[in-house]
Structure formats: C-alpha cells, structure tokens
Amino acid sequence: MHEGVMQTWLESSHLSANSMVYVEQMYELYLDDPTSVSDEWREIFDHLPKVEGVSVETKHSEVRDLFAQLAKTKDRTVVSAADEADAKQVKVLQLINAFRFRGHQNANLDPLGLWQREKVRELTLEHHELSDVDKSKEFNVGSFAIGKDKMPLGELFDALTQTYCGSIGAEYMHITDTDEKRWIQNRLESIKSTPQFDTKIKKRILKGLVAADGLEKYLGAKFPGAKRFSLEGGDALVPMIKEIIHSAGTSGQKEVVIGMAHRGRLNVLVNVLGKKSGELFEEFGGKVDPSLLAGDVKYHQGYSSDFATEGGNVHLALAFNPSHLEIVNPVVMGSVRARLDRRDCDTGSKALPITIHGDSAIAGQGVVQETFNMSQTRAYKVGGTVRIVVNNQVGFTTSNQEDTRSTEYCTDIAKMVQAPIFHVNADDPEAVALVSQIAVDYRNTFRRDVVIDLVCYRRHGHNEADEPNATQPLMYQKIKKHPVPRQLYIDRLVKEGVLSDDEAKTLMDEYRAILDQGECTVEEWRPMTEHSVDWSPYLGHDWDIEYDKAVAVEKLKELGDKITTYPDHVKPHSRVKKQYDERVKMLNGEKLLDWGTAETLAYADLVERGTNVRLTGQDSGRGTFFHRHAVIHSQDDAATYTPLENIKEGQGRFEIYDAVLSEVGVLAFEYGYATAEPDSLVIWEAQFGDFANVAQVVIDQFISSGEQKWGRLCGLTMLLPHGYEGQGPEHSSARLERFLQLCADHNMQVCVPSTPAQVFNMIRRQAIRPMRRPLVVMTPKSLLRHPLAVSSLEELAEGTYHNVIDEIDDIEAKDVKRVVFCSGKVYYDLLDKRRKDEQTDVAIVRVEQLYPFPHAEMDKVIEKYKHVKDFVWCQEEPQNQGAWYCSQHHFWNSIPTGANLTYAGRKASASPAVGYASVHAKEQQALVNDALTIK
Numbered sequence: 001m002h003e004g005v006m007q008t009w010l011e012s013s014h015l016s017a018n019s020m021v022y023v024e025q026m027y028e029l030y031l032d033d034p035t036s037v038s039d040e041w042r043e044i045f046d047h048l049p050k051v052e053g054v055s056v057e058t059k060h061s062e063v064r065d066l067f068a069q070l071a072k073t074k075d076r077t078v079v080s081a082a083d084e085a086d087a088k089q090v091k092v093l094q095l096i097n098a099f100r101f102r103g104h105q106n107a108n109l110d111p112l113g114l115w116q117r118e119k120v121r122e123l124t125l126e127h128h129e130l131s132d133v134d135k136s137k138e139f140n141v142g143s144f145a146i147g148k149d150k151m152p153l154g155e156l157f158d159a160l161t162q163t164y165c166g167s168i169g170a171e172y173m174h175i176t177d178t179d180e181k182r183w184i185q186n187r188l189e190s191i192k193s194t195p196q197f198d199t200k201i202k203k204r205i206l207k208g209l210v211a212a213d214g215l216e217k218y219l220g221a222k223f224p225g226a227k228r229f230s231l232e233g234g235d236a237l238v239p240m241i242k243e244i245i246h247s248a249g250t251s252g253q254k255e256v257v258i259g260m261a262h263r264g265r266l267n268v269l270v271n272v273l274g275k276k277s278g279e280l281f282e283e284f285g286g287k288v289d290p291s292l293l294a295g296d297v298k299y300h301q302g303y304s305s306d307f308a309t310e311g312g313n314v315h316l317a318l319a320f321n322p323s324h325l326e327i328v329n330p331v332v333m334g335s336v337r338a339r340l341d342r343r344d345c346d347t348g349s350k351a352l353p354i355t356i357h358g359d360s361a362i363a364g365q366g367v368v369q370e371t372f373n374m375s376q377t378r379a380y381k382v383g384g385t386v387r388i389v390v391n392n393q394v395g396f397t398t399s400n401q402e403d404t405r406s407t408e409y410c411t412d413i414a415k416m417v418q419a420p421i422f423h424v425n426a427d428d429p430e431a432v433a434l435v436s437q438i439a440v441d442y443r444n445t446f447r448r449d450v451v452i453d454l455v456c457y458r459r460h461g462h463n464e465a466d467e468p469n470a471t472q473p474l475m476y477q478k479i480k481k482h483p484v485p486r487q488l489y490i491d492r493l494v495k496e497g498v499l500s501d502d503e504a505k506t507l508m509d510e511y512r513a514i515l516d517q518g519e520c521t522v523e524e525w526r527p528m529t530e531h532s533v534d535w536s537p538y539l540g541h542d543w544d545i546e547y548d549k550a551v552a553v554e555k556l557k558e559l560g561d562k563i564t565t566y567p568d569h570v571k572p573h574s575r576v577k578k579q580y581d582e583r584v585k586m587l588n589g590e591k592l593l594d595w596g597t598a599e600t601l602a603y604a605d606l607v608e609r610g611t612n613v614r615l616t617g618q619d620s621g622r623g624t625f626f627h628r629h630a631v632i633h634s635q636d637d638a639a640t641y642t643p644l645e646n647i648k649e650g651q652g653r654f655e656i657y658d659a660v661l662s663e664v665g666v667l668a669f670e671y672g673y674a675t676a677e678p679d680s681l682v683i684w685e686a687q688f689g690d691f692a693n694v695a696q697v698v699i700d701q702f703i704s705s706g707e708q709k710w711g712r713l714c715g716l717t718m719l720l721p722h723g724y725e726g727q728g729p730e731h732s733s734a735r736l737e738r739f740l741q742l743c744a745d746h747n748m749q750v751c752v753p754s755t756p757a758q759v760f761n762m763i764r765r766q767a768i769r770p771m772r773r774p775l776v777v778m779t780p781k782s783l784l785r786h787p788l789a790v791s792s793l794e795e796l797a798e799g800t801y802h803n804v805i806d807e808i809d810d811i812e813a814k815d816v817k818r819v820v821f822c823s824g825k826v827y828y829d830l831l832d833k834r835r836k837d838e839q840t841d842v843a844i845v846r847v848e849q850l851y852p853f854p855h856a857e858m859d860k861v862i863e864k865y866k867h868v869k870d871f872v873w874c875q876e877e878p879q880n881q882g883a884w885y886c887s888q889h890h891f892w893n894s895i896p897t898g899a900n901l902t903y904a905g906r907k908a909s910a911s912p913a914v915g916y917a918s919v920h921a922k923e924q925q926a927l928v929n930d931a932l933t934i935k
C-alpha cells in the first residue's frame, strides 16, 4: 500500500531531484501541523514511519535523502521552471497555516475597539515573500476547506482574513488530534466564518437581544439603584444560550444544566429559563419565601423549566449559586453526571452542562483548573462542558490585563485539555450564534470541553450603585457613546431588508407589554415534564422517621459470601488475600467483624436492595489505611475485580473511583451529584480528614446551608479520617469543631461511629431513611484494626444506629461517681485504662452523633446516673477544637440539675496536634488519667 501510494505520487507530483527544498518545506509544515498540507501529501507523510524504516521523528536531512533517493531511482528530470512556483506554493501553504495559528490575534473581537494588539506580521503576504503581483496567480490551497483545490492568491487572502480575522477568533491549533482540527477547519473555512441564517433565526436572535436589553431597562426604571448585576453590554448571552439549547435539543439532548455567577443572572432566569417576570418583580419588592429558613438574594436563585426545540423539549436547570465565583462549575458537572447516570448514558448525549464564567474569575480561580483536569476522568467525565466566558474586560474594578492574569487571553487555562476556544465579538450576534452551534456540535462529536469567549463590556459599574468612571475613565467614556447591541443588530437587519424599523419597534413594545403583565417572556418555555426524578418521598421528614432497619443474620452471611468471592483468575496481593480470608472467618462466626468488613457489608446490603452507591476519594478503592480493598488488583495482569459490582442480577450500581488529587472540585462535584439524585448514596472520602479544609467553600456555602438558602436537599456523606495517633498537626484532626460550628436548623448530621456495627447501620440509615441531609462522619484510622473495635453479626443485624452508647461493661450504676462523655477513638483509650485499673466508679458514655444532639436518647441513659454530680467531657483535640466549645451547651442540658461538667483534654492550641510522637503520647496519657481520676 505505502509503496503503491508513493509510486503514484512520485509519478504525478511536482517532485524532482531539484524540488527537494519544496518537499522538505512541505514536510516541515506537516510536522508543525498535519492539517496544513493537502490530504495527498499528508497520506504520504503519514506513511513515512513504515516507509523503509524512516519515522516521523527522523531528522529532516534523512527524510530529504529518502525522497532524493526515491526521485533518483525514478530517473526524474530537472524541471527548473517549476522550482520557483513550488517555492511560492509552499509559502502559500505557510500563509494558510499562519492564519489558522494566529488569525485570532488580528480578529475584530473588542466591541469597544480599545484593545491595542500589534498586527501579526505572519498574516501579511510580505512575511511569506509573496506580494500583490502574486495575487492574481492561482495556487493550490492545500487543506483549506473552501471547497476548491485552487484559488488566486488575492481571493485566498481575502477568504483567510474573513475566516480568521473577522468577529470570530478561533484558537484551535493547539489541539493535536488531526480529525478535530480538520473538523473545526471545515466548519469555519467552508463558510468563511460567516453564517447564512434564514429570517426565522435572525428574528430569534433579535428577540433575544430585545429581551436582554428590555428587561434591564425595565428593571432599571422600576427599581432604580437596586442591585441587579446588569447584563448590559453582554446582551448576546441571552440569544447565545438559547441557540445552544436549540442546538442541544435538536441533537437529542434531554437536559441542560447551567451554572453562572451573578452577572446577567436575572436576565437568564427570566429570558432563558422563563421565570415569570412578575415573580422577579415581587422579589425586588421584598417578597419572602416562607418555606425557606434563610433564603437567598435574587441573583443567586436557581430555576427549572422545560424548553421547546425542534428535537423535542429539553429540561433546563439553572443551579443555585453562592457568591464564590466559579465554584458552581463542578456542582453543575456533578449534577449532569447524575442525570446521565440516571439515563444510563455514558456518552454525554442526553445531558449537557453549560458553565458561564467571568473573565477575571476563569483565569484567577483554581477550581477552574480542577474542573478541566476532571473533565475526561472516569469518575467525573460528562461528555464535555460548553464553557462560556462573559468577558466584560473588568473584574469588579480591575481591568488591567497585567493585574488580572499572566496570559494573553483569560481562556488560556482551557488549553491544558486542548479545548478549542472561540473568541467572539458580542456585538456580532450572528457570529455568536454560529460559534454557539459549532461549540455544541464539537462537544457532541468529540465529547470534550469547548470554550466560547464572549468579548463584551459592562455598561454599568460592578453593580448599579457603583461608579465605574472612578476606576475605568477611558473605557466608560467609550461605553457611554457606544450603541446598545439590540440597536446595532436592528440597524443591520433593517439594512439587509430583514425587517423594518417599525417591526423592530413593535417587537420591543410587545416585550414590554409582557413585562407589564408580569408574564413569562420565553416563547419556548414549557411546564416541566422532562425531568425524571421525584423528590417528594424525601420532603418534610423528621430525623426519627421509621425506616426498614433490620437485616437478618442469614442475609448478612449471604452478602458476606458475595463480598469475599472472586473468580479464580483474579489473584489478589497476598496482604489483600489475607484480609479477604479473614473476612470469611468473620462471616462464619469464627471472629468478630472489623470495620472494613462491616462497611463493605453495608454497601452490599444497599446495592442488593437496588440502591446505587457512588464512593469517590483519593484512595477509595483500596482505602487510605489499607482497610477497604473494594477493588482487587490482580497481581498477574493488573486487571481489577470489584465484588460489590457482583452481588446479584439487577442490583443497584456500585461505583467506586480513586479521585483526582483535588478536594474542592471533587467535593463540589459530589454535592452537585447528590442534589440531583436522591436515590443514590453518594459518598466523598477525604484521604485524611483535614484535607477537607481545601474544600471549605463547598462545606460553608453549599453542604451546610443549601437547604436553608435554596430548599435543595442533599444526602451527601463525607467520610473524614480523624483521630489522634501522634501523626502530627496535619494528619490527626478532621477539624470537627468547624463542622459543629456550622450546625444549626438541623442542617446536617455529624457522627462519630466507634464500632463496625455502628458504621454499618449509619451508612444504611443514611440511604434507607427517606431523609436527605448531609452526613459528616469522623471516621477512624487506628480503630480500623483495634482489637476492641469489633462487632458481632447480631449487632449489625439489629439495624439501629445508636446516637448514644451507654456503658458496656458490668458497672453498677449506683456505684458510679463520675460519668465521662466522649466520642471516637479516645473511648478505647479510656476503656483500656479503666479495665486495666479495674476501676468501677466511672461510667463511660459515647456520644455517637454530635449533631443533631440526641437529647432523648441521652436523657434515657442519664436516667440511670441521676445521682451523679460529676460529669466530664473527654476529648483528644485541644480545648479550642473538637466538640467542647460547640457542643458544651448540649452536654450541660443533658446532665442532672445541680451536677457539674468539667473538661478533660488537651490544652488550647494553635495547631491541631503536636509534631512529636513522644509528646503526643504523654498528652494522651494525661488526658485519659485526668478523665478517669476522681479528685
């Protein structure tokens, strides 16, 4: 084949012994970018690696020699007249390549015309040793996808300029995949980046602009000075999102989830999602939603609706969003992943995420990088995200490029995943619509992220009370005189004869009339039917709602058999095999169960019932502390086997992924997943508990307060390894105090289970009880193998998570002089010491759920110790940390009137723990002694 191709080509091409310079230049072009040479050349070069042992990486000189050799053997004659033309031909191809690479730098992107960019020399004829004289000469256009093989240079130059230096600046040559580049070239070059929209689409675009502008003007007049974070200047965003949804619906998408910050959000809510304008006006008027404990400002609200497209209705969801910029992106991705999983779609073809970024934020906020990195991984991929930057060239009051970023474009971060980036002038709404369609098609074809940089401006200050001239005087002088996008487009359409000024005025009047009536402004709006999940079973429950708790011992044994069985060809590592063998003994009743076995049994029980389980974290497959081994890695061939995926036919999905090395992005993703899917148990596990502090924004602004602000339930579980084992400041504490400080309004549960039976029943309670509230768990490290931290099958089978555990030893209540309350690992230190000392006057009571505090259960326990006057709270954490300050009022409420409560624990400390094992041991001994010594 290669020989044949080469032969034919040799006979028909320009190749001669003297044309080697031409070939070499062609080859260099090809190496730079395989799409820059014609298909014929590319095929030749593509096959080089196999042609007589010459590879693409081979030195140019060798390639040249190879061609010279081949030419010689064919006895080619010297055709010197062709040489000059050959040389020019190469220059023409280089010119095309230059436009593809750098055309965007000369594109007309800034509506205000303020950008001062140097003209790119590579985009001139002179740079390529071509001149006006050559303009009439015909040249082969190589792979330029204009639909012709040859063109006069002048015509080609104009076509290149129109394609790459108009209102669209396409950056895609950083992509290595030839098919993707070819695809983009075909889409842009074949139409010179100039769409031919019919009247229907043009009017649809205009209506979007009329709506965007009309709403802002209306709000400005009706509620002067009120904060609305106007979209004005970036008006094209409205028709743009609508075009994306139309394209998505036409291509078969069923759901679109959108994430955006405050700028333009009211406009998107009303003019895209179809929130009734009257509803928004009521909110401006101060309306309070009595169903929400806290509520949130107007420009953080989410919304759901359906949207009619030619391909059918598409369900839309705008995610609720706090002020923290960019953090909603992984939330949206998680929500989309949940919807895709629900629809059994692993290609991304049924749900599309759109994330809307600010120009300063996309470059400035690290979580953006995390989401790009997550975008193609097994645990987090969603088939690509359409990312829009509303680039108004100002970040709050900072617009200097040298202050906001270190890159040419704010979108350069997207190049880390080779996403194509379409910069587009927002004052050319047809170009905006074109790139919107291309973006959706690209995403659907290649299932990867794509970016649209909507270059616009901000007509007002950061908000409507702000004075932008104070910091951006020149820009705002220009903006003041700049016509609004709606008017620019009306002028254009009137000129084209698409509509008259009167018709345009009628459109504006009609829009205003809808606002006057407070009605929905979106023609495509439909009532919700497309979304496929029912939250009603989970609404309005209390903590003590009954649920199907118990599980028979026999059933546990059956499940135990499943979780310890793997095919013969799977050869676990000897240490893993030992753990599996031990599990068999535990399930046979030869030994008590350890933590890993009980936890695995809980997952087995859930998937057997049909519940889906999704568990992600940095080492979740194995478990940070080598205790889980949910995934067996066969030692012979590195194949993996997950027993929990093989419990029974038709079981719930069990998914476990080792996460990318991120906390904030992945936790936000899991929050998004859990708020979109009530029927799955969603768990995020930190490698060490304190690592969660990198994700504090997600904990503060979503997990702990999302229900109170937005009415969005979330059953996410966080497993946070916690415990003082002398590992130093950063591997001891999951910062329990921070979670407890966030607790109010029964917003979430904070649990510290201390036995395998407790973890088994806590996990099941979280999934089976029809309540969806976040569960924060301080999980153990040393307890995973502690000889006392074991449970019987019967204890598991009982099915109850005990929020309080009373004394377990044979201690007479009447002899008790002191009751020690504690949570977590320190319990075993106390128990051990008391047993060793054969002490009988101290009872130890474990608080296994610190929030909501289990007053009723505690009262029952304390009933026995009514005579006791001496109560102690014992903790491992320093006094200013742990539960002492945040939960003390609950402990006081629990003890009998007249009794005293004191503290036994480490002294207050700036650091969570000391760095020296010996000091740690001394401190630990002292606090245990202190707790057990009655003075």
Ligand code: AMP
Pocket (backbone or CB within 6 Å): 303, 304, 305, 316, 317, 318, 531, 532, 533, 535, 674, 675, 676, 711, 712, 713, 714
């Ligand atoms: P969505 O699919 O996100 O647009 O949600 C559709 C509808 O389901 C919403 O309008 C809510 O009524 C309900 N819903 C969605 N998510 C939640 C949640 N996390 N908690 C409670 N209700 C929800």
